[in-house]
Amino acid sequence: MKILLIDDNKEITEVVSYFLENIGISCTVLQDGKEGVEMIKNHNDYDLILLDIAMPYFSGFDVLDELKKEDIIKSRNIMIFTASTVDEKKIYAYGVKGLIRKPISIDDLQEAVERFKP
Amino acid sequence: MGDSPNEHQRYVMVQKEGGSGVKNIPFQSRIGTKLILGFLIVAVITGIVGYLSLSYSQIIGEKFHLLVFHSLPAINSLKEIKAAALDIEAETENYVFSPDTNKGKVLQEIVNQKSKFNNNLSIYEEFVNKYFPEEIDLNESIHSTWNKFVLYSDQLVQLRQSVPLSSALPPSQLRQALDLENEFQKSEDGLFASIDKAISNEVDEVAGRTSAVDTAIRDSSIVTIFSILISVIAAVAFGLFFARYISKPISNLEQASIEIGKGDYVTACKFLSKTHRSDEIGKLSLEIEKMRQSIESMRTNLDKLVVQRTRELEIKNQALIEKEKELYRANEELIKTELAKEQFMSMVSHELKTPLTPLKMYSDMFLKTKVLGELTDKQKQAMKMMHNNVSKLEMIVSDVMDVYKLDIGKLKLNKKEVWISELVNDNMSELQPLMKEKQIKFESIIDPHASNIAVVCDSKRVSQVIVNLVNNSVDFVPGKGEQIAIKVPTNETYDGVLFTVQDNGIGIPPEKVDNLFKSFYQIDTSITRKHGGTGLGLAICKGIIEAHGGKIWVDKDYINGTSISFSLPVSERSVAEKKNHDRL
Numbered sequence A: 001m002k003i004l005l006i007d008d009n010k011e012i013t014e015v016v017s018y019f020l021e022n023i024g025i026s027c028t029v030l031q032d033g034k035e036g037v038e039m040i041k042n043h044n045d046y047d048l049i050l051l052d053i054a055m056p057y058f059s060g061f062d063v064l065d066e067l068k069k070e071d072i073i074k075s076r077n078i079m080i081f082t083a084s085t086v087d088e089k090k091i092y093a094y095g096v097k098g099l100i101r102k103p104i105s106i107d108d109l110q111e112a113v114e115r116f117k118p
Numbered sequence B: 001m002g003d004s005p006n007e008h009q010r011y012v013m014v015q016k017e018g019g020s021g022v023k024n025i026p027f028q029s030r031i032g033t034k035l036i037l038g039f040l041i042v043a044v045i046t047g048i049v050g051y052l053s054l055s056y057s058q059i060i061g062e063k064f065h066l067l068v069f070h071s072l073p074a075i076n077s078l079k080e081i082k083a084a085a086l087d088i089e090a091e092t093e094n095y096v097f098s099p100d101t102n103k104g105k106v107l108q109e110i111v112n113q114k115s116k117f118n119n120n121l122s123i124y125e126e127f128v129n130k131y132f133p134e135e136i137d138l139n140e141s142i143h144s145t146w147n148k149f150v151l152y153s154d155q156l157v158q159l160r161q162s163v164p165l166s167s168a169l170p171p172s173q174l175r176q177a178l179d180l181e182n183e184f185q186k187s188e189d190g191l192f193a194s195i196d197k198a199i200s201n202e203v204d205e206v207a208g209r210t211s212a213v214d215t216a217i218r219d220s221s222i223v224t225i226f227s228i229l230i231s232v233i234a235a236v237a238f239g240l241f242f243a244r245y246i247s248k249p250i251s252n253l254e255q256a257s258i259e260i261g262k263g264d265y266v267t268a269c270k271f272l273s274k275t276h277r278s279d280e281i282g283k284l285s286l287e288i289e290k291m292r293q294s295i296e297s298m299r300t301n302l303d304k305l306v307v308q309r310t311r312e313l314e315i316k317n318q319a320l321i322e323k324e325k326e327l328y329r330a331n332e333e334l335i336k337t338e339l340a341k342e343q344f345m346s347m348v349s350h351e352l353k354t355p356l357t358p359l360k361m362y363s364d365m366f367l368k369t370k371v372l373g374e375l376t377d378k379q380k381q382a383m384k385m386m387h388n389n390v391s392k393l394e395m396i397v398s399d400v401m402d403v404y405k406l407d408i409g410k411l412k413l414n415k416k417e418v419w420i421s422e423l424v425n426d427n428m429s430e431l432q433p434l435m436k437e438k439q440i441k442f443e444s445i446i447d448p449h450a451s452n453i454a455v456v457c458d459s460k461r462v463s464q465v466i467v468n469l470v471n472n473s474v475d476f477v478p479g480k481g482e483q484i485a486i487k488v489p490t491n492e493t494y495d496g497v498l499f500t501v502q503d504n505g506i507g508i509p510p511e512k513v514d515n516l517f518k519s520f521y522q523i524d525t526s527i528t529r530k531h532g533g534t535g536l537g538l539a540i541c542k543g544i545i546e547a548h549g550g551k552i553w554v555d556k557d558y559i560n561g562t563s564i565s566f567s568l569p570v571s572e573r574s575v576a577e578k579k580n581h582d583r584l
Helices: A010-022 A033-042 A060-070 A088-092 A106-116 B007-011 B031-097 B103-130 B133-162 B171-262 B265-273 B280-368 B377-407 B420-438 B459-476 B525-531 B537-547 B572-583
Strands: A002-006 A026-030 A048-052 A078-082 A098-101 B416-419 B441-446 B454-457 B483-488 B497-503 B552-554 B562-568
Touching: A002 A010, A002 A033, A010 A026, A010 A106, A010 B280, A026 A033, A033 A060, A048 A060, A048 A106, A060 A078, A078 A088, A088 A098, A098 A106, A106 B280, B031 B103, B031 B133, B031 B171, B103 B133, B133 B171, B171 B265, B171 B280, B265 B280, B280 B377, B377 B537, B416 B420, B416 B459, B420 B441, B420 B454, B420 B459, B420 B483, B454 B459, B454 B562, B459 B483, B459 B497, B459 B537, B459 B562, B537 B552, B537 B562
Parallel strands: A002 A026, A002 A048, A048 A078, A078 A098, B441 B483
Antiparallel strands: B416 B454, B483 B497, B497 B562, B552 B562
16 A cells, blocks of 8 residues: 655654654655645555644645645545644535544554455 | 805795785685686776677667668658659549549549648657657748648639539639639749658758668677687686796796706795795795795705715725735735645655665564564564554654644535444454453443444544554553443433443543543553653544534543543434334
């Protein structure tokens, strides 16, 4: 299983990718939204994409907007990291497959992995 | 309207005290009177025409009378005497020169004619004496010539009687006879002359009288025609004049009314002033003038009032506009503040939760997995404590965010119809492990009436409330063997469905009840420190329940421990369905 992780926070990407690798999942980490857009557009071989919403300069919403233009959100399994409890509707409106609330728990990650395991 | 209100005062008529009805108009001024007068005059003129015709007829009659009853009979009698005289002459000659036979007849004839002559002459004389005194001479002349004529006629007759025709007369008698014959002829001429003169006179008379009659007729015709003409002209003139007499002021009043209608009171006044009169129309004019004044003054007052009100309204409007501007500004401020709050909330939320992620994940990884290696017991203990505190911190952050959201009214509820039994039972099963651990008797009592009814709520948030209340009870229950119950009792008093969380613990002191739901209020901070908690729980519960439109309170009458109840709005649909179901 291949997972793409897009989050600007180094510590979070470190702990998440460490955990995932320890359960045998290869994890590609990107810390920039724009790069994320390119990666998602050009590669359709990720089983799960974990995208952080709150990023400076180019947020998760900006990423989703770009992807929406190409209409490729539905064809990918995208799950969103969010600390907010009010943006739920807005996020789901893009057609993402789910939300993981911060602070992220191991259980949430495991659930997501189970769900999108090929 | 060019004139100012004051200028047209010139046209204002003097107001007499208005009368009521025609009685106040003096008799001589009334229209009716004038009309009658006019007609009388026309009638009089017509009468005069008639009278003139009549008198002319009389004149004609008189003249005709003279003609027919005087002149003509006079002429007639004269013509008779002439005829008689002619006849006598003829007969006399006849007597004289005819043979002796039939003389008696001739004589008789002469006598008859004489008598005829005399009769007619006396008729003529009568007329002359009565009607033609100028002809007395003529009459005398006829008389005298007649006498002569008769004399000679008689003499001739006598002579003839004494001498037969066959015998010859001696020359002296012959001469006598011839002279007699001559005289007879002369007298005859004289008689005829005077008769003719009389006749001619009479004929002239007749001609004159006839022409008099003609003249009279002609004059009469002229006068009559002329009078009729005058009469007709008078009638027409009177009619026209009177019509104008009435219609002109009426037209003026009409114009005045139109001007009043248009609002041009000055022009109206001008028109009205033309109808100053002392008759019915004048009265009408007066009343219309009063009306004009009244309308004008009302209009002026109205205009003033309108101006005043408009000014007042403008002032109010200005004030309103100012207020509106103020409100707009205030709203702008509010929006800015709201936005700032939201941004703050968002930022705080993010900043607090982000560091928690590595804490939570690593501690989870230590405790739940072997990826970071095996831990010693001591390490495990320490890690557990770390994990617990991370969890608490997570809870605190969540509570603080909830309170903040409730405070700024941003708490979003995902309301749905939820079966009461489902709501209660789900929470029961969630809390079961804790109850087992604490060895607390935990049960739910749902009234049958609530069995097939749903409430409208955000089940996640309401569960938050129930869990919070139960956790509080757990904290304040003294020891093992105690009980907590979630009840859904029958509800007659409150709007919606009633939920109660009861325990038989130490209860809440009455003086602390009022502040229970306030933020950060804790009954016993020692217990809180022991069991954890921020003091926000009940405040959040209150916020959630009230956001559903329900109420939450402490049941003050419950003395066996603590009883807290809250209400949630019922799903009307489920009630209706249940009613239908029950009926079947």
